[in-house]
Amino acid sequence: MSLNSNIPSGPLAQKWDQHKFDLKLVNPANKRKFEVIVVGSGLAGASSAATLAELGYRVKCFCYQDSPRRAHSIAAQGGINAAKNYQNDGDSVYRLFYDTIKGGDFRSREANVYRLAQVSVNIIDQCVAQGVPFAREYGGLLDNRSFGGAQVSRTFYARGQTGQQLLLGAYSALSRQIGLGTVQMYPRTEMLDLVIVDGHAKGIITRDLTNGKIERHAADAVILATGGYGNVFFLSTNAVGCNVTASYRAHKRGAFFANPCYTQIHPTCIPVSGDHQSKLTLMSESLRNDGRVWVPKKKEDCRKRAADIAEADRDYYLERKYPSFGNLAPRDISSRAAKEVCDEGRGVGPSGLGVYLDFGDAIKRLGENKIRERYGNLFDMYECITGENAYRQPMRIFPAVHYTMGGLWVDYHLMSNLPGLFVLGEANFSDHGANRLGASALMQGLADGYFVIPYTIANYFATSKQKCPSTDHPSFKQAEENVTGIASRLLGIKGKRTVRSFHRELGKLVWEKCGMARSKESLEAALKRIPELREEFWQNVNVPGSGQSLNQSLEYAGRVADFMEFAELLCTDALNRDESCGGHFRVEHQTEDGEALRHDDKFAHVSAWEFKGVGNKPELHKEELVYENVHMSTRSYK
Amino acid sequence: MANKLNLTLKVWRQDNAADGGRFETYPARGIDEDMSFLEMLDVVNEELIEDGKEPIAFDSDCREGICGTCSLVINGIPHGGRKGTTACQLHMRNFKDGQTISIEPWRARAFPVIRDLIVDRSAFDRIIQVGGFVSVRTGGTPDANSMPISKEVSDKAMDAAQCIGCGACVAACKNGSAMLFVAAKVSHLNLLPQGKPEKTRRAERMVWKMDEEGFGGCSVTGSCEAVCPKEISLDFIAKLNRDFALSVFK
Numbered sequence: 001m002s003l004n005s006n007i008p009s010g011p012l013a014q015k016w017d018q019h020k021f022d023l024k025l026v027n028p029a030n031k032r033k034f035e036v037i038v039v040g041s042g043l044a045g046a047s048s049a050a051t052l053a054e055l056g057y058r059v060k061c062f063c064y065q066d067s068p069r070r071a072h073s074i075a076a077q078g079g080i081n082a083a084k085n086y087q088n089d090g091d092s093v094y095r096l097f098y099d100t101i102k103g104g105d106f107r108s109r110e111a112n113v114y115r116l117a118q119v120s121v122n123i124i125d126q127c128v129a130q131g132v133p134f135a136r137e138y139g140g141l142l143d144n145r146s147f148g149g150a151q152v153s154r155t156f157y158a159r160g161q162t163g164q165q166l167l168l169g170a171y172s173a174l175s176r177q178i179g180l181g182t183v184q185m186y187p188r189t190e191m192l193d194l195v196i197v198d199g200h201a202k203g204i205i206t207r208d209l210t211n212g213k214i215e216r217h218a219a220d221a222v223i224l225a226t227g228g229y230g231n232v233f234f235l236s237t238n239a240v241g242c243n244v245t246a247s248y249r250a251h252k253r254g255a256f257f258a259n260p261c262y263t264q265i266h267p268t269c270i271p272v273s274g275d276h277q278s279k280l281t282l283m284s285e286s287l288r289n290d291g292r293v294w295v296p297k298k299k300e301d302c303r304k305r306a307a308d309i310a311e312a313d314r315d316y317y318l319e320r321k322y323p324s325f326g327n328l329a330p331r332d333i334s335s336r337a338a339k340e341v342c343d344e345g346r347g348v349g350p351s352g353l354g355v356y357l358d359f360g361d362a363i364k365r366l367g368e369n370k371i372r373e374r375y376g377n378l379f380d381m382y383e384c385i386t387g388e389n390a391y392r393q394p395m396r397i398f399p400a401v402h403y404t405m406g407g408l409w410v411d412y413h414l415m416s417n418l419p420g421l422f423v424l425g426e427a428n429f430s431d432h433g434a435n436r437l438g439a440s441a442l443m444q445g446l447a448d449g450y451f452v453i454p455y456t457i458a459n460y461f462a463t464s465k466q467k468c469p470s471t472d473h474p475s476f477k478q479a480e481e482n483v484t485g486i487a488s489r490l491l492g493i494k495g496k497r498t499v500r501s502f503h504r505e506l507g508k509l510v511w512e513k514c515g516m517a518r519s520k521e522s523l524e525a526a527l528k529r530i531p532e533l534r535e536e537f538w539q540n541v542n543v544p545g546s547g548q549s550l551n552q553s554l555e556y557a558g559r560v561a562d563f564m565e566f567a568e569l570l571c572t573d574a575l576n577r578d579e580s581c582g583g584h585f586r587v588e589h590q591t592e593d594g595e596a597l598r599h600d601d602k603f604a605h606v607s608a609w610e611f612k613g614v615g616n617k618p619e620l621h622k623e624e625l626v627y628e629n630v631h632m633s634t635r636s637y638k
Numbered sequence: 639m640a641n642k643l644n645l646t647l648k649v650w651r652q653d654n655a656a657d658g659g660r661f662e663t664y665p666a667r668g669i670d671e672d673m674s675f676l677e678m679l680d681v682v683n684e685e686l687i688e689d690g691k692e693p694i695a696f697d698s699d700c701r702e703g704i705c706g707t708c709s710l711v712i713n714g715i716p717h718g719g720r721k722g723t724t725a726c727q728l729h730m731r732n733f734k735d736g737q738t739i740s741i742e743p744w745r746a747r748a749f750p751v752i753r754d755l756i757v758d759r760s761a762f763d764r765i766i767q768v769g770g771f772v773s774v775r776t777g778g779t780p781d782a783n784s785m786p787i788s789k790e791v792s793d794k795a796m797d798a799a800q801c802i803g804c805g806a807c808v809a810a811c812k813n814g815s816a817m818l819f820v821a822a823k824v825s826h827l828n829l830l831p832q833g834k835p836e837k838t839r840r841a842e843r844m845v846w847k848m849d850e851e852g853f854g855g856c857s858v859t860g861s862c863e864a865v866c867p868k869e870i871s872l873d874f875i876a877k878l879n880r881d882f883a884l885s886v887f888k
């Protein structure tokens with residue numbers, strides 16, 4: 001099967017506009033005849049559901065939380081990028097495009113990224129019109145900050161709660177449509193299978209989480225906007241409910257999974273405090289605008305209080321190694337640098353797995369009030385969790401899994417290889433290559449939902465003649481039986497170990513063998529151990545309760561069962577990609593000073609994997625990446 | 639090493655909406671003071687499952703105080719009483735060794751219990767659906783900087799917009815009123831120029847819906863403000879009352 005990315009021809013800057021003109025439209029009166037399922041109510045899901053309903057389509061939207069407003073996008077802190085050039089500091093659509101391609105270590109598609117940069121400006125206009133209270137200057141205009149991997153200030157923010165405010169904006173648009181009766185909302189409802197009819201995605205099977213009812217939903221197209229899979233590592237900055245289930249079960253129905261090994265480790269998270277830990281908390285990268293990262297030069301100093309370590313004995317290693325980007329070096333580079341100093345035994349805090357993020361200089365320069373105004377809620381959060389006051393002593397931070405660049409493969413239309421299945425937001429693989437720049441996920445989610453899918457889905461409806469099937473179709477029956485079968489199997493095992501204990505063990509394994517540094521040996525070890533652990537899971541997990549009522553253990557067991565299979569895919573991809581790029585660091589491939597070493601001759605492609613049965617090696621399909629506009633250089637942030 | 643605590647939990651258990659419900663007592667032993675309250679419950683649940691019992695059902699997602707999912711009344715106080723803190727951000731170092739802790743769901747007529755500590759808060763969504771938005775469509779909006787908004791106004795709107803919709807205000811109120819929630823939502827939009835055209839209609843419709851959903855009246859005792867994890871100010875209720883009065887006189 002060949003992968004066609006359907007990138008329109010023509011010059012980069014004109015592709016999208018020309019393509020929008022060329023795409024087929026659905027006439028307004030006919031839109032009512034099409035039904036769309038949107039799974040997910042985060043930025044990507046809510047924005048697409050609202051926009052499609054505004055256009056006249058009939059929409060059903062699903063989320064597992066009790067309200068669409070609680071999707072994980074709510075937790076994004078730092079900001080959203082847009083090429084507005086309001087600061088007149090040399091920004092442009094082309095520069096945002098270039099920074100994103102470079103930040104992604106030349107592993108993303110030019111055409112998609114250019115379109116993203118283009119529509120970024122519309123996003124800010126849209127959000128302001130909805131009433132999103134972005135930070136402003138005294139003159140009343142919008143304020144900006146800078147983020148990692150960029151030398152311009154193009155990040156818009158709403159205190160430390162940008163994701164919350166953007167999601168509330170999208171949720172308000174969605175709520176308006178729910179009120180108008182154009183969107184039917186299904187909260188506390190989990191999608192557990194995708195239904196394929198004649199090769200097209202035409203429906204889903206869901207479980208009502210409050211009473212266990214299994215339902216069939218048919219539609220003309222299915223959109224997955226179900227977020228990332230970071231929780232395969234057990235500990236991550238994701239909400240505890242984030243999962244790979246929707247994407248993975250679509251994968252098992254034939255959707256290709258692209259670049260699963262591209263995972264992002266965020267450099268500024270609160271260090272792990274013990275085995276009880278259920279999640280890790282991010283301290284926004286925006287803190288690196290004013291905080292300076294350091295560790296002691298001498299190992300002996302690590303046990304001292306920070307204040308007792310003289311200036312001359314501190315190693316500001318990011319400033320030392322990357323003088324031009326300093327503390328704002330991209331995430332993958334900053335995370336690895338932190339790991340390196342901790343591996344050398346210079347880490348701080350009780351576990352030795354931590355580095356300092358110090359605001360002492362910034363407080364001297366700007367005053368405590370200014371710092372409080374910029375980051376007050378983050379400092380409060382830090383104190384809440386650690387019991388320490390970061391105005392008085394430096395924060396301790398350590399990298400943690402944060403974002404997943406990989407996801408279901410999509411073409412330029414954001415359609416997967418299964419016609420009728422569209423994938424938006426973090427759930428797709430499309431725009432960030434091997435590493436995502438800060439403040440670009442929010443941008444991508446909203447770009448996909450507000451400004452891309454409304455055009456491309458119309459083209460699918462106008463050109464494909466597949467009708468919405470009845471839910472009596474045998475494919476629905478078969479998918480429903482699959483779902484009920486999984487639940488009864490899980491409930492019937494009645495083993496000795498809890499779901500959480502399996503998840504924790506799997507996560508630890510994937511973190512150790514396929515985390516910040518990966519090698520052939522570590523990946524082979526993981527690939528040996530994962531199937532054993534999965535086997536044990538299916539023999540010995542204990543899922544109490546019944547399927548006919550609210551049962552959180554059962555929900556969790558289903559998600560962990562999918563992680564058990566997905567982890568193998570992730571490590572397979574990591575082993576196959578015998579190079580380093582962005583967040584994927586293979587120790588065998590590094591430069592003399594320890595930077596990621598790409599092999600463009602062999603790996604300038606997207607790896608899209610086809611499911612071939614549990615435990616069987618998936619089949620690899622390659623989409624070559626063609627760079628017509630940028631030169632694939634070696635990233636340098638020095 | 640972090641200190642360890644031994645605690646006794648009195649937890650509300652209720653099989654479903656129809657069940658009467660009861661308190662059950664469980665020990666929580668060897669609790670690390672660095673755990674969050676919810677991590678402490680995770681540990682207790684692991685033990686319950688290992689003992690062949692059903693774990694305590696409770697809601698959570700982000701576990702960093704922003705999604706508004708967690709909803710526990712701890713020792714009689716929604717979210718447990720630490721200023722500006724949700725239950726998921728409350729750490730065990732705020733408790734004493736040997737302490738007995740009671741844990742209950744939000745209790746309000748408009749928030750029926752689904753199971754154990756989980757309640758149905760969909761009434762909040764329905765209030766938003768009648769007016770908690772600016773009626774704009776996607777696309778065709780003016781340049782974001784074409785309408786300057788003073789920093790004070792925008793900051794004030796942000797103060798209101800921070801509401802996480804957890805419902806602690808309702809749970810704390812003896813009348814089960816949702817006034818603080820509605821006031822925050824209405825004020826966020828009504829303060830901004832974008833929200834002005836629909837200002838009175840918004841206030842009127844959202845207040846009407848709030849009453850219809852079975853939330854009680856507001857007697858401005860301030861118990862809501864005291865428990866609000868985002869410290870939303872009572873002043874917004876006064877603002878809502880003014881906006882609502884306009885709708886009556888229009």
Ligand SMILES: Cc1cc2nc3c(=O)[nH]c(=O)nc-3n(C[C@H](O)[C@H](O)[C@H](O)COP(=O)(O)OP(=O)(O)OC[C@H]3O[C@@H](n4cnc5c(N)ncnc54)[C@H](O)[C@@H]3O)c2cc1C
Nearest residue numbers: 040041042043044064073078079191227425426439441442
């Ligand atoms: C702590 C944190 C801070 C961040 N800060 C920033 C930032 O400052 N800037 C930035 O650009 N990015 C940031 N990010 C990344 C960004 O927030 C996410 O990538 C983005 O919000 C994802 O949006 P989404 O719409 O794709 O998915 P999500 O918001 O994760 O939504 C997923 C939706 O899918 C639903 N769902 C999932 N599975 C199922 C299922 N099986 N059935 C039914 N529904 C399902 C969920 O209920 C939810 O509604 C941050 C991420 C984290 C973790």
Ligand code: FES
Nearest residue numbers: 699701706708726
């Ligand atoms: S779990 Fe999100 S606020 Fe507590």
